[in-house]
Amino acid sequence: MTQTWDVVIVGGGLAGYVAANALAKNNLSILLLEKGKNIGGRARTSKIKDQYLNIGPHAFYKKGKAKAFLEEYGIKLNGKSPHLSGVLVENNMEYTAPFTPLGIFSTSLLNWKERMEWLLFIMKINRIDTEKLTGLTFEQWVKQAAQSENVRSLLYALGRLATYCHAPEKVSAKLIVSHLKTVMGGVLYLDGGWQTIIDQLHNRAVITGAQVQTRTTVKQIVPDEPDHLKLVLSVGEEMLAKHVICTTGPNELTKLLGDNLPQSSFITQPTPVKGATLDVALSQLPNPKRLFAMSLSGPFYYSIHSTYARLSEDGKSAVLHVFKYHHPDDHIDRKKVQHELEQFLDKMQPGWQKHVITSRYIPQIIVNQRLPRIGDEHNLVRSKTDIPGLYIAGDWASPHSILAEGAISSGKQAAEEIIQKEKS
Ligand SMILES: Cc1cc2nc3c(=O)[nH]c(=O)nc-3n(C[C@H](O)[C@H](O)[C@H](O)COP(=O)(O)OP(=O)(O)OC[C@H]3O[C@@H](n4cnc5c(N)ncnc54)[C@H](O)[C@@H]3O)c2cc1C
Incomplete structure (x- = not known):
């Protein structure tokens, strides 16, 4: 007999586990499927x-939303904040990094005019209204916002450090600056690595009744009967789900849907x-x-x-x-x-x-999974897709955030949309 679940979550990374935790205690049967031997995805240690x-x-x-969401589930994040004192390397020369007050005043990278420009920047970055950056690339914004080449290079470097995006001419200034503001609130390096987050989320999901199956690859997602999606697994097994939250990347999801992917879908387009x-x-x-x-x-x-x-x-x-x-x-x-x-x-x-x-x-x-481009957010307002019952989550699937912030907030959003649908 084909088993039927209320929710099947594809992928056991941050997005999948946050979704499982957000769905807990709603009287839903939940199954999380992970193709790897180990859980955690890219947050594995x-x-x-x-x-x-x-x-x-x-x-x-x-200072990100993700930390607050994890704390709602009682997840402990132990670790310390690194100092940003260090060096910047340019043309084989080393300069004190101007990322701390002492660094700003002591670095020989900047002359006094540049030092003042950079200092003012650091002081006002939190007050930048990112809504006003709509329609600009990060490069366009940097060129408008900074006069000196050195300060521009520092902004590109800070943007890279905060977001991992190394294509200022392609990315959305709105998203990069808003993420930069979050990162400027400080970061934590975690004791025992990020696996500690995954393990805590896993334990809580399992205790609240979710089932987790590793070494199981989903091969196909097929809109089957009116109220269910069919999942075809690598082991040849099939199952039905009322709702599916897919946390794989967009390329993998495109393969899973095959001919069932709606034409001109946004899902097929992101560059990683x-x-x-x-x-x-x-x-x-x-x-x-x-x-x-x-x-x-x-x-x-x-x-x-x-x-x-x-x-x-x-x-x-x-x-x-x-x-x-x-x-x-x-x-x-x-x-x-x-x-x-x-x-x-x-x-x-x-x-x-x-x-x-x-x-x-x-x-x-x-x-x-997504290089954030201008206007992407319009396609990602809801986790629900054009295929009834199918929701997306993952670091590419959040309108206003990327990386763990995107994975965690989209996992939570997909779960909340399902809870809402069930209630109505
Ligand atoms: C080098 C590096 C540095 C990073 N640094 C930071 C940082 O400093 N700060 C930060 O916030 N973020 C950082 N990130 C990003 C962060 O790790 C990811 O955004 C986050 O872990 C993504 O979680 P996810 O659940 O969206 O995706 P994933 O972790 O990729 O999870 C998806 C899961 O789905 C599984 N899967 C895929 N296809 C199938 C299938 N067909 N069937 C079953 N299972 C499937 C995969 O095996 C995987 O476990 C970094 C990432 C990397 C690689």
Whole structure:
């Protein structure tokens, strides 16, 4: 007999688990299906040789909506905020990063006029009315807002750091600046990594009655009977669901729907935001004072996360991430990118190779499923799609936010729309 569920959630990442938690206690039968062996999606943390490695550098926003939503479910976020003191690298020269008051006054990157322009910027960023940026790309806004080239480069670097988007000429200024405002409220590096969020959400979902099935790939979603969707699974099994929340990326969803995807659907269009990451655990740091660096106009980032979060069993090693922001038009040469990341790390921690406990290189990973473009938000006002019973969630599916903020708020929104529908 084909089993029937009230809600099937496809994907066991942040969006899927938040949806499962938001649906709890509503008397609905809930099944979450995850194709991986482990839960967590891109918020997974691998424990390798007693070191906790997130997939690339992960920082949780202290003033974001996502934190408030997770706290509603009793999720604890333990960790500390990193200092933004560090260096900016430009043309092989290192400059004090002007991201702290001391940095602003001591850096030799800026002359006095630029220093004042930058300082005024930092002071007023929280008061920018992002509604007024509608219709502008981030590049257009930066050119209007800043006079000096150095201040413009700093704004691009801050935009990259906050959003991972490295295409200022393509992205929406409204979304980037609004996300930047959230990030300026401070971030947390989490003890034990982001898996701790996933594990807490999983436990709460299961305790409240949701069922979770890993190693199960959904192959097809078919609008079947008037009130149900049919899911075809990799194992050949089929099931029916009154509502489906799909948290896979848009490309995967397009495949799952096949011919049932409505023509001219927005779902088929987003370009992903990608990067390369080198995640490393060292037994000691050759240069313990060098904790954070970015290139000013180049796409590189480096930060020691274990200074602020406990990321190993004994708490003694150093866990760090070196990252390259890919431009959507980049052709990625995996060997060349690896060399670039290692060289950047070599500048910061000369001789690091002698102290490696474990390291992992990923040449190309999707950081956010949607490069946020002007006007995207109009297509994403509701989680409900044109296919009755099908809802979308994930870091691409939120109108006004991206990354974990987007994944968490869209997971919650999809669940709330279903609860509303059930009540009516
Ligand atoms: C390098 C890197 C750095 C990042 N840094 C930050 C940061 O500092 N701050 C921040 O807020 N965010 C950051 N992010 C983004 C954040 O990790 C993601 O936005 C978030 O984890 C996405 O959650 P999700 O649920 O939308 O998607 P995912 O985590 O991708 O979850 C989707 C799940 O669906 C499963 N799935 C896919 N297809 C199927 C199928 N057919 N059947 C069954 N299951 C399926 C997948 O296996 C996956 O587990 C970063 C991401 C990366 C990669």
